[in-house]
Amino acid sequence: MTTQNYYEGVKHIVHISTGIETKCEHCTERIGGDDLAKSINHYIQQHGYKILHVGTETSRDMDGNPWQSTVAVLGK
Numbered sequence: 001m002t003t004q005n006y007y008e009g010v011k012h013i014v015h016i017s018t019g020i021e022t023k024c025e026h027c028t029e030r031i032g033g034d035d036l037a038k039s040i041n042h043y044i045q046q047h048g049y050k051i052l053h054v055g056t057e058t059s060r061d062m063d064g065n066p067w068q069s070t071v072a073v074l075g076k
């Protein structure tokens with residue numbers, strides 16, 4: 001199956017989210033937060049990752065209101 005081939009050889013996964021600001025695992029680039037596309041592009045272009053999954057995640061904010069964030073999983 002193509003899905004299996006696609007994931008084959010992936011040995012390392014990173015998980016990024018608009019809800020979490022963090023640093024790139026490989027350099028000092030800021031990852032996550034508002035500009036998720038920029039973070040995804042960074043991992044793809046600078047470190048050779050590919051997108052494995054993009055989706056939304058619902059969590060709760062400090063007042064208990066539903067809060068939606070976009071998440072991406074990249075691997076290489």
Ligand SMILES: [Zn+2]
Binds near residue numbers: 025026046047
């Ligand atoms: Zn980086």
